[in-house]
Amino acid sequence: MRVLGVDPGLTRCGIGIVDAQGHKLQFVAAGVIRTDAAKLVELRLLGIEQGIAEWLDEFQPDAVAVERVFAQHNLQTVMGTAQAAGIVITASAKRGIPVSWHTPSEIKAAVTGNGRADKPQVQFMVQRILHLSETPKPADAADALALAITHIWRPTSADGVGQPIRSAEDRNAQACPPAAARSARRETPTEPRTSATQKWLEAEAAAKHKNPRSWQ
Numbered sequence: 001m002r003v004l005g006v007d008p009g010l011t012r013c014g015i016g017i018v019d020a021q022g023h024k025l026q027f028v029a030a031g032v033i034r035t036d037a038a039k040l041v042e043l044r045l046l047g048i049e050q051g052i053a054e055w056l057d058e059f060q061p062d063a064v065a066v067e068r069v070f071a072q073h074n075l076q077t078v079m080g081t082a083q084a085a086g087i088v089i090t091a092s093a094k095r096g097i098p099v100s101w102h103t104p105s106e107i108k109a110a111v112t113g114n115g116r117a118d119k120p121q122v123q124f125m126v127q128r129i130l131h132l133s134e135t136p137k138p139a140d141a142a143d144a145l146a147l148a149i150t151h152i153w154r155p156t157s158a159d160g161v162g163q164p165i166r167s168a169e170d171r172n173a174q175a176c177p178p179a180a181a182r183s184a185r186r187e188t189p190t191e192p193r194t195s196a197t198q199k200w201l202e203a204e205a206a207a208k209h210k211n212p213r214s215w216q
Contacts, residue, residue: 001019001020001021001062002019002059002062003017003152004056004059004063005018005065005066005143005144005145005147005149005150006144006147007067008066008069008082008084009140010080010081010083011034011037013032013033013048013051013052013084014032014138014140015030015031015033015052015141015144016143016144016145016146016147016148017029017145018130018145018148025130027131027145028059030141032140033047033052033055035047035048041080045083045084048084049091052087052088052091062097063097064097064099065101065148066102066147067085067107067147068102068104069085102154107146107150110146111125111126111129111146112125119139119142122142122143122146123142125146126145126149129149130145130149
């Protein structure tokens with residue numbers, strides 16, 4: 001299974017791709033889609049659309065994981081983030097790729113076991129989990145890799161959290177080309193039973209309680 005994580009942003013949109021077979025995770029690629037702040041918003045969003053299309057078409061992910069946007073003090077920033085996320089979601093839907101959302105606290109809990117971990121801790125654990133020689137840079141790319149890891153390691157619970165991702169074969173029935181590359185990766189990974197899974201569930205429950213409307 002291949003997961004493409006996206007840390008959405010209007011100026012910098014982090015991308016991270018991770019492959020999984022059973023408990024084994026493998027780094028595939030990471031980078032950032034950048035836009036010029038001096039350009040019109042519509043042109044910047046067009047640039048993000050073109051950039052994410054290239055990533056999706058080249059790497060053929062089985063799933064896309066996007067950071068869930070919550071209200072921030074800077075309204076302009078959160079609006080740009082939400083717009084960028086919408087572009088990613090739409091591009092994925094056009095290709096029949098399922099999209100999931102994860103909150104920052106869920107990501108931190110899944111990767112570090114601590115829902116309040118800081119960015120350096122998350123980056124260090126991403127490096128360690130993926131056996132990289134150095135910390136992924138820039139930070140946006142590291143956050144995107146953490147998103148991909150979180151999605152792969154999502155726990156399974158009675159309320160449906162962590163339902164198996166639909167395979168490329170299932171999506172072929174929707175006639176959403178291309179799917180040939182994804183069809184070669186049919187195996188759904190066995191969930192790694194780590195101490196972080198309970199933290200992940202606690203973080204998700206807290207996020208749902210804090211902002212229930214966003215989960216409807």
